[in-house]
Amino acid sequence: MIHEVDESLRTLLRDDALEGAQIVVAFDAPTRDWAAKVNAPTVNLYLYDIREDTRRRERGLHNAYDEAGVVVARRRPPRYFKLSYLITAWTKRPEDEHRLLSSLLACLLRYEALPADRLTGSLAEIGVAVPMTIALPPPEDRSFADVWSALGGELKPSLDLVVSVPVTASPVYEAGPPVGEEGVRLGFSGIPPERPSEAEGTYRKTPDGRRLPVYGTRPGAPAAGIASRVAEGRGREERPE
Incomplete structure (x- = not known):
């Protein structure tokens, strides 16, 4: 130079x-x-x-x-x-x-x-x-x-x-490959692709009739969310010693 x-x-x-x-x-x-x-x-x-x-x-x-x-x-x-x-x-x-x-x-x-x-x-x-x-x-x-x-x-x-x-x-x-016209496809791992079941305890009903997931639970999983844990805790408290 x-x-x-x-x-x-x-x-x-x-x-x-x-x-x-x-x-x-x-x-x-x-x-x-x-x-x-x-x-x-x-x-x-x-x-x-x-x-x-x-x-x-x-x-x-x-x-x-x-x-x-x-x-x-x-x-x-x-x-x-x-x-x-x-x-x-x-x-x-x-x-x-x-x-x-x-x-x-x-x-x-x-x-x-x-x-x-x-x-x-x-x-x-x-x-x-x-x-x-x-x-x-x-x-x-x-x-x-x-x-x-x-x-x-x-x-x-x-x-x-x-x-x-x-x-x-x-x-x-x-540089990485350019993004095409189809854009970027995002997804979540660990959740089944089929429609989650409305198991008891994982959904709550809104005034307009919709069913929304309860915070802290995963849709489609067994009823082991917050509601079930709270119910289980109350049961232990009511049992006589």
Whole structure:
């Protein structure tokens, strides 16, 4: 995923910003040792931070459909991760570096996301936009001076590029068969399908003549419901000791 973003950025900058000029596009850490070995005009995109873009996190599941439009599986929505690049230009003259940075800034400002025709691999297959921002203020928990201090190099003019890349690696849950036009058929187990007998003690008669089951009894079972148990209890109480 990260290497696919690297390749998309390399192609975008070479074609749109550098316009085929003989300028190297590198992704190395701009340390003192690396800078001492640079012997050609170079644009460096150093990936210095990777973290999740929690503002784009979604809940729930996404449906996957077959050719007939039936849901066959469900999966979690993609999670976006911010890839932060420190873009610098390296030439023999500061004026040339500034010109390169101007060209890069003008190019990246034209896009709010990586162009679809520049995406490769899995980024092109999922068909989801890959947003990016350029030269926004850094978060409060870090500064570009801290990055240069960690690299052990001298502070240089730079552009901060942040690419929010979707990651779709998640479990896939198979969906059950669709419900047909006949709907869902429900039933109760343990009760005979035939009409229950109106055994004495299991039914009570309502004023309108209907017979309703007595609470706590099962229609069709012997008269061993609440009424029979109450009657049995009364019989025990009336027996002389």
